[in-house]
Amino acid sequence: MHLLRLFLVMPALVGSGLVARAQVYLTSGHIDLNVGYAAPAAAFGLYAHHTPPGASGPVDEPIDHAAFFVADTGGKFPTAGGLLPFLGQLGQPVWLIPQNSPPATIPWVGFGGYGIGGAEGRAAQDLSVFDPLPALTGSATIPAVKITFLGFSGPAGADFALWQTGPTGAPALFFSNRPGTTAPQSFGLREGQHVHFNWGFSQPGFYRVRLRLEGNIGGMPAPSRDFAVDFAISVLPLYEQWRRAADRFTAVERAAAAIGGKLADPDRDGLPNLLEYALGGEPRLPDPAFAPTLVPAAATPTLRFQRVADPLLTYAVEASVDLVAWTELWRSTGAANLNGPVEVADPAPLSPAAPRRFLRLRVSFGD
Amino acid sequence: MHSLIRLPLLAATTLAFSSALSAQTELGAHHVDIGVALEGGALVLHWHDETADIEYAPGDAYAFIPLTSFITRPIGSAWDFTGAIAGGTIYVAPQDDATPDVIFLGLAAEEIADGNLVGNSVTFSLVGVTGPGHFSLYLTDSFGEPVAGLGSASGPGSLNFITGRHEDYNWGFTAPGVYAVTLTVNGLLNDGFGTAVSDTATFTFAVGTAIPEPSSAAALAGLAILGLSLTRRRARA
Numbered sequence: 001m002h003l004l005r006l007f008l009v010m011p012a013l014v015g016s017g018l019v020a021r022a023q024v025y026l027t028s029g030h031i032d033l034n035v036g037y038a039a040p041a042a043a044f045g046l047y048a049h050h051t052p053p054g055a056s057g058p059v060d061e062p063i064d065h066a067a068f069f070v071a072d073t074g075g076k077f078p079t080a081g082g083l084l085p086f087l088g089q090l091g092q093p094v095w096l097i098p099q100n101s102p103p104a105t106i107p108w109v110g111f112g113g114y115g116i117g118g119a120e121g122r123a124a125q126d127l128s129v130f131d132p133l134p135a136l137t138g139s140a141t142i143p144a145v146k147i148t149f150l151g152f153s154g155p156a157g158a159d160f161a162l163w164q165t166g167p168t169g170a171p172a173l174f175f176s177n178r179p180g181t182t183a184p185q186s187f188g189l190r191e192g193q194h195v196h197f198n199w200g201f202s203q204p205g206f207y208r209v210r211l212r213l214e215g216n217i218g219g220m221p222a223p224s225r226d227f228a229v230d231f232a233i234s235v236l237p238l239y240e241q242w243r244r245a246a247d248r249f250t251a252v253e254r255a256a257a258a259i260g261g262k263l264a265d266p267d268r269d270g271l272p273n274l275l276e277y278a279l280g281g282e283p284r285l286p287d288p289a290f291a292p293t294l295v296p297a298a299a300t301p302t303l304r305f306q307r308v309a310d311p312l313l314t315y316a317v318e319a320s321v322d323l324v325a326w327t328e329l330w331r332s333t334g335a336a337n338l339n340g341p342v343e344v345a346d347p348a349p350l351s352p353a354a355p356r357r358f359l360r361l362r363v364s365f366g367d
Numbered sequence: 368m369h370s371l372i373r374l375p376l377l378a379a380t381t382l383a384f385s386s387a388l389s390a391q392t393e394l395g396a397h398h399v400d401i402g403v404a405l406e407g408g409a410l411v412l413h414w415h416d417e418t419a420d421i422e423y424a425p426g427d428a429y430a431f432i433p434l435t436s437f438i439t440r441p442i443g444s445a446w447d448f449t450g451a452i453a454g455g456t457i458y459v460a461p462q463d464d465a466t467p468d469v470i471f472l473g474l475a476a477e478e479i480a481d482g483n484l485v486g487n488s489v490t491f492s493l494v495g496v497t498g499p500g501h502f503s504l505y506l507t508d509s510f511g512e513p514v515a516g517l518g519s520a521s522g523p524g525s526l527n528f529i530t531g532r533h534e535d536y537n538w539g540f541t542a543p544g545v546y547a548v549t550l551t552v553n554g555l556l557n558d559g560f561g562t563a564v565s566d567t568a569t570f571t572f573a574v575g576t577a578i579p580e581p582s583s584a585a586a587l588a589g590l591a592i593l594g595l596s597l598t599r600r601r602a603r604a
Binding site for chain 2: 169
């Protein structure tokens with residue numbers, strides 16, 4: 001008689017290559033989304049270019065490690081919805097990062113074509129290898145890249161827009177989710193350029209704006225991977241609130257990926273911080289008991305774990321017979337996420353012909 | 368060191384007051400700020416070419432705005448501060464950097480770190496404007512409404528400005544020609560006494576016209592002064 005074997009694979013963090021996002025929420029100050037290009041590797045970089053408090057000069061934080069928080073104070077315009085035809089509903093609130101005169105209570109986010117480690121045209125890994133884009137920038141001589149808006153995820157029914165106003169006040173719309181607008185969904189950024197836009201959001205919540213960078217080198221297109229820029233509007237995501245509560249992490253620790261990052265495991269109990277959060281554990285208290293377990297004596301293999309009511313989390317239970325090909329058995333995200341225990345049964349029977357099954361829990365955030 | 372730095376700047380400023388012909392370097396098609404620095408306990412106004420990372424004393428450079436960069440003044444009394452009639456022409460260095468061959472010009476106090484001045488702020492005041500038309504400095508907000516800053520049509524005015532920041536403005540002029548715009552910046556040192564500090568300088572704007580070459584005498588005077596002065600070249604922080 002064959003021994004039936006069931007394996008529990010340690011929980012996994014998965015997120016389409018975005019697993020280590022947003023270590024730091026930038027809540028104020030002047031930040032530029034800075035574009036760099038490493039020619040030898042043909043790789044674009046997108047950075048939050050800013051000077052942290054107490055720092056002697058600007059740093060380029062990879063955008064995957066940064067996010068922006070727009071507080072109501074300074075960012076909320078209670079009845080401004082609909083004043084612009086592409087943003088919000090008439091008389092409803094909207095949240096803005098303004099092109100001009102930002103209040104000190106929100107981050108002032110612009111764009112920079114500085115290259116890595118530079119400022120305004122003086123940098124390594126800069127944009128000098130690119131052809132000009134006269135149709136987009138108006139310059140037939142200055143190298144430039146195209147920044148394209150691929151879309152965004154955010155609260156249901158929300159609007160997102162990026163626009164400028166000029167000396168007459170007429171808005172020039174660049175990015176918009178609204179059908180029927182004339183938004184080109186792209187703009188050109190010149191080498192060394194520093195420019196600000198209005199960023200508009202029509203509802204509180206978490207927004208992930210997806211961008212692609214592209215230039216031409218000797219007439220040949222050179223596209224980037226997709227980048228995501230995260231904004232928390234009005235309220236910080238529950239995960240970020242959890243990191244800041246109960247003295248779990250100091251501001252310095254939150255900024256240190258090896259301690260406060262989603263993949264860090266400062267208490268060394270095998271559960272990285274995001275799983276500690278998603279499974280109801282504590283990141284500074286070794287508590288491996290929060291890892292998923294198999295339900296004893298269940299009729300079929302059944303995985304048990306704690307879930308938290310965070311709509312930005314996605315839980316997925318998957319099964320495999322060979323640890324290579326995985327089949328999703330169950331998924332929970334959005335409003336379906338409720339506080340409390342969950343049990344997910346594997347319907348496939350174990351048999352002498354199929355004696356092994358592996359189960360795993362995948363948790364991703366915000367994707 | 369304080370006096371060694373300030374004296375030549377004052378001399379250059381004096382020359383600029385006497386004649387706009389002293390302005391030598393044309394600033395166009397770059398991102399430029401009229402900046403204020405705190406050097407040796409004194410506020411110092413200057414041009415800062417951000418694109419080239421070169422600073423100039425006020426009298427050593429001028430901003431050029433081509434006649435192709437203009438708007439038609441919108442209707443509505445909210446635009447009266449420009450000094451243009453509704454439907455009139457305003458030549459402008461725009462706030463949005465939409466045209467790469469036109470200067471993109473701001474005000475800046477980003478060289479002054481927090482904690483140096485009371486309230487972390489300075490005040491820019493428009494002292495005087497000479498030129499063939501009106502001058503205005505303004506913004507349009509996220510909804511397109513004009514926000515007046517400083518302007519000759521509305522008389523002397525001031526603008527509070529937070530240190531550590533910069534802001535790009537619309538710089539409007541209602542007629543072609545050469546303008547001399549005199550600004551004063553004020554602040555209070557955070558030295559326990561609130562010592563008042565200020566600087567006044569004149570900045571030249573050429574709208575659609577090149578600044579003529581200086582006369583021989585003026586050139587010689589300028590050379591003599593430049594021999595004493597420091598061209599402000601500093602790496603950006």
